[in-house]
Amino acid sequence: MPVSAKGGRYHHGDLPAALVDAAIELIAERGVRGFSVAEASRRLGVSAAAPYRHFADRDDLLAAVAVRGLQVFAAMIAAEVDDAKDPSQRLAAMTRAYVRFAAQERPLFETIFRAGVDKSRYPELQRAWEPVDVLLDVVHEICVGDAAAADALALALEATAHGYAVMLLEDEPEAGPQEIAAAADRAAAATLAMIAGRAALSAPSHETPSHETPSRETLG
Amino acid sequence: MPVSAKGGRYHHGDLPAALVDAAIELIAERGVRGFSVAEASRRLGVSAAAPYRHFADRDDLLAAVAVRGLQVFAAMIAAEVDDAKDPSQRLAAMTRAYVRFAAQERPLFETIFRAGVDKSRYPELQRAWEPVDVLLDVVHEICVGDAAAADALALALEATAHGYAVMLLEDEPEAGPQEIAAAADRAAAATLAMIAGRAALSAPSHETPSHETPSRETLG
DNA sequence: GTCTATATCCCGATAGAC
DNA sequence: GTCTATCGGGATATAGAC
Numbered sequence: 001m002p003v004s005a006k007g008g009r010y011h012h013g014d015l016p017a018a019l020v021d022a023a024i025e026l027i028a029e030r031g032v033r034g035f036s037v038a039e040a041s042r043r044l045g046v047s048a049a050a051p052y053r054h055f056a057d058r059d060d061l062l063a064a065v066a067v068r069g070l071q072v073f074a075a076m077i078a079a080e081v082d083d084a085k086d087p088s089q090r091l092a093a094m095t096r097a098y099v100r101f102a103a104q105e106r107p108l109f110e111t112i113f114r115a116g117v118d119k120s121r122y123p124e125l126q127r128a129w130e131p132v133d134v135l136l137d138v139v140h141e142i143c144v145g146d147a148a149a150a151d152a153l154a155l156a157l158e159a160t161a162h163g164y165a166v167m168l169l170e171d172e173p174e175a176g177p178q179e180i181a182a183a184a185d186r187a188a189a190a191t192l193a194m195i196a197g198r199a200a201l202s203a204p205s206h207e208t209p210s211h212e213t214p215s216r217e218t219l220g
Numbered sequence: 221m222p223v224s225a226k227g228g229r230y231h232h233g234d235l236p237a238a239l240v241d242a243a244i245e246l247i248a249e250r251g252v253r254g255f256s257v258a259e260a261s262r263r264l265g266v267s268a269a270a271p272y273r274h275f276a277d278r279d280d281l282l283a284a285v286a287v288r289g290l291q292v293f294a295a296m297i298a299a300e301v302d303d304a305k306d307p308s309q310r311l312a313a314m315t316r317a318y319v320r321f322a323a324q325e326r327p328l329f330e331t332i333f334r335a336g337v338d339k340s341r342y343p344e345l346q347r348a349w350e351p352v353d354v355l356l357d358v359v360h361e362i363c364v365g366d367a368a369a370a371d372a373l374a375l376a377l378e379a380t381a382h383g384y385a386v387m388l389l390e391d392e393p394e395a396g397p398q399e400i401a402a403a404a405d406r407a408a409a410a411t412l413a414m415i416a417g418r419a420a421l422s423a424p425s426h427e428t429p430s431h432e433t434p435s436r437e438t439l440g
Numbered sequence: 441g442t443c444t445a446t447a448t449c450c451c452g453a454t455a456g457a458c
Numbered sequence: 459g460t461c462t463a464t465c466g467g468g469a470t471a472t473a474g475a476c
Contacts (some may be wrong), residue, residue, distance in 0.1 A: 033253055047461050052286045163383025189421050190376045197417030201409050267443050
């Protein structure tokens with residue numbers, strides 16, 4: 001820890017970065033909900049006021065964590081995808097990375113998807129998604145010349161990956177490497193299944209009778 | 221509002237139920253995170269202490285909301301599924317209901333899936349899942365005599381439905397009936413696609429090279 | 441079963457000194 | 459850029475009266 005030459009008080013070389021790290025640890029232990037700027041400060045041994053020199057408010061710090069998370073996310077996906085040959089295998093690899101990221105970098109996943117940060121307030125956050133989105137463009141190699149089909153497939157695969165990831169975190173919060181790998185493989189298999197059955201994505205769902213569904217009141 | 225005959229102080233006929241309702245409204249407005257027992261009391265015009273006669277703590281009340289939510293959830297699914305003929309159509313209908321539930325009963329969905337209530341603490345909460353799980357047994361009519369395949373398919377469909385639901389809430393928090401119906405239809409189509417491609421679910425995913433993935437540190 | 445009152449704790453954020 | 463001090467607010471939960 002660097003110490004200011006002028007007085008006895010110490011400085012962080014980079015308090016903003018230290019705060020992001022502390023936030024991640026804190027979120028890992030208590031969840032996004034249990035995170036507070038005050039506690040992060042305490043852990044770094046700085047005053048509760050210090051963070052506000054660098055982040056406008058709590059959300060501002062969370063947004064920085066999310067940006068950081070998306071960088072890791074994109075890197076994990078890219079690494080996993082790298083050597084896969086055909087488009088389907090690349091997409092399956094993406095899903096595998098998606099699930100792994102959720103499990104291995106849980107606090108980052110939580111911050112990105114559950115912190116409730118208003119994206120429109122943080123353009124850098126929107127920009128941080130781009131590298132991920134680009135990787136999804138592989139779908140066009142599968143649905144050649146049919147942009148609508150490609151979009152539908154991309155959405156379906158995103159939903160599937162996200163679903164497996166979220167369900168893993170909910171059902172097995174303490175999953176070890178073994179379980180994580182197994183879940184990632186199942187998700188990857190589901191990706192291939194979805195691709196195989198993709199013809200049904202564009203087909204009309206044949207009836208939408210618009211039932212009346214029971215409301216809360218009718219069940220009292 | 222019923223008033224006690226004895227004094228000037230009023231009672232609720234059913235404060236526990238009133239608290240659950242108030243909680244739902246509050247969660248609808250501010251999300252689970254913004255919910256507090258104190259605010260719910262305030263809205264009902266009772267003291268902040270009153271709820272603790274009926275619920276041990278905040279989580280206890282949230283668990284009650286979740287149970288309520290699961291009843292509605294099961295009812296919505298059952299109603300949508302009712303008249304569908306073949307298993308695939310029934311499963312597609314379930315997915316449609318799943319997504320609709322998330323969008324139309326957002327606070328209940330949030331409470332069930334995001335409130336972070338410790339299920340093991342609330343057996344009634346586990347029991348409330350059963351009616352939903354039973355409906356998923358339709359998969360056995362598709363994967364006849366192959367229990368493993370049926371389980372894999374059930375998981376895949378659950379993940380898909382959940383993924384579409386969560387993504388809808390994240391991407392279009394203000395979705396109207398139109399958008400909701402469209403999203404539900406896309407999810408239903410994805411269900412049919414997954415079923416169509418289900419052969420790939422049991423197939424080995426052919427390679428699991430276990431890359432080294434970049435860690436947080438290497439990106440600093 | 442509900443109220444009043446209270447104890448205890450924590451948080452976000454700001455002002456002003458150094 | 460960080461600190462001290464502080465304001466203002468809200469939460470959970472308990473004790474004891476009615």
